[in-house]
Amino acid sequence: MKKNDLKRMGKSFTKYILIIGALLILLDFTFHRHEYFSFAEIYGFPAFFGFVSFVFIVMLGKWLRKFLMRKEDYYDQ
């Protein structure tokens, strides 16, 4: 196997995910998506919510490392 297998897989995975993402947004324009709350019916709302939530979770988690992260043998000391 080639060394850059993972990179190649990553690239094609990214390509397909972006295509699916674009299709999902386009689909949103073709019908009225019923939601429990009217503001969630805005075009692409779940997509926006998913993207922002994910970035928020990762960034806040990363920031929390300052307070929560200790050495691996912390409890053995």
Added chain:
Amino acid sequence: MISNFIPGLIMIITSFLLPTIPQYFRHPAMLLSVGLSALSLFNGYGTFLEWDILGLNLILYQSDSLTLPFAIIFHIAAILVIIFSWHSKNLMEHMATLAYAGSAIGALHAGDFFSLFIWWEATALTSVFIVFAGNTNAAKDAAMRYLIIQVSSGVLLLIGACLMLYQTGNYNLAVLDLKTNFGIFIFIAFGIKAAFPLLNGWLQDSYPESSVTGTVALSAFTTKLAIYALARTFPGTDSLIWIGAIMTAFPVFFAVIENDLRRVLSFSLNNQLGFMVVGIGIGTELSLNGTVAHAFVHIIYKALLFMSMGAVLYRAGTTKASELGGLYKYMPFTTIFCIIGAMSISAFPLFSGFVAKSLIMSSLGGMGMVLIYFILFFASAGVLEHSGIKIPYFAFFAHERKNKVKEAPINMLIAMGIAAFLCIAIGVFPKYLYQILPYTVDYQPYTLDHVISQLQLLVFAIIAFLFLVKFKLYPSEIRSTVLNSDWFYRKMLPGIGKPLFKKIGILTESLYKNLGLSFKQVLSKSYKFSNLSYIKVTTPSFAGTILISILFIMLVIVLV
């Protein structure tokens, strides 16, 4: 005759007989005992066994529409664990696992709080040996902490049951509220096992320390037994909605930075319990169905994820993200099974998580609970982050691997294969799952609105991940310990307690010395002994001091 036998009891009896059974027949015997116990699933609903003892009428075996789905999934989980551990020769772990699963099944069929207490403690005492079987110093320490907390939960349950009996004369399992003192005791007892916020430390502490197969067993029973107990006694308790919402959101951040992938899964387990707790808090037929359905599918996909990480631990020797990656080449089947588990827990359409979580989300939406709805929607993105992406990505992809490893043993692959099949089958044919739920509800999870909405959330969360990795914003794996609520009793309390007890020790020591001397003086004055060498003044040891202090406190309590 077998119809009146408490379900699960046959498994406990078999577990004690295991040492007498030759190695090759142990696993078949274990499977047989689960099969015999599973015959009880066809008994229908009703009360089948009562026992009058000490003036109490204990209901040892009853079954209804809430018991049945849990009983079915507990039996399935037991079978999966046994197949997954087929290669193992660790007798103690096999005994503990079978007795633990049997106790959990027995607990489901208890009809009163005293019987429930007995099984509650039985699950604690049997499962602690599974943690012990991790066979490292860390596992042994974690097992002791685990035991203390689990037994404490049982003691609180017993106090609650006694108070209930004393105040109301009743002790049967019934719907309780938090206006009574016994209700609060029982609520906290259940809350400990259900890993409520700040009571959750034991879960992430002990599960990842267990053995390759042990964690799979642990992940299935204890917490879901607590969910069952909460659903039976506290449906519609408003505070559970918020407790559950916090449980879904908080572990997500811890899971992002945790390095040990089995600990990541333990945080994820906690987050999943949150969804179920919210469902209990809402308390409608739809939401309770959602809780039961979620517990059912969760046991399967969580076991699948823990099995895949168990296989990785078995072959690669570690589940630390910082030391893994690239295993997809060497463990292709495990990789596929893990991804199926990851897609199920992330609630992709056509996977089991989707058809279960939808029930809870719909009941929230139907009630107009906008804030909780979006906390759970947010937490769904979190589930995708830690269990959907982080687990498979760091274990199987991330970077190329230098040393070769073998694919998981065939028994592990079979167990994972069955679980993966169930994840997809339930996702594609949800009506079979809905049929066994406690209430008859006509519900259709696959509407275009719902599918598109969920897919948008998940796909764009994946795009966010790719974006973060591309711009090197995704946190790298670092060998570390992430502080959790167990810090309070592992570091803070000893930090305060040790110096405090030391000071008390020194104080009491000097007190005893002085008392002893004056006693000696008084004696010598009164009786004019010329030689008092036989009266030796001894100072008590540290432990002795504590013992005396406890006895003194007890004396004060009794006198008051």
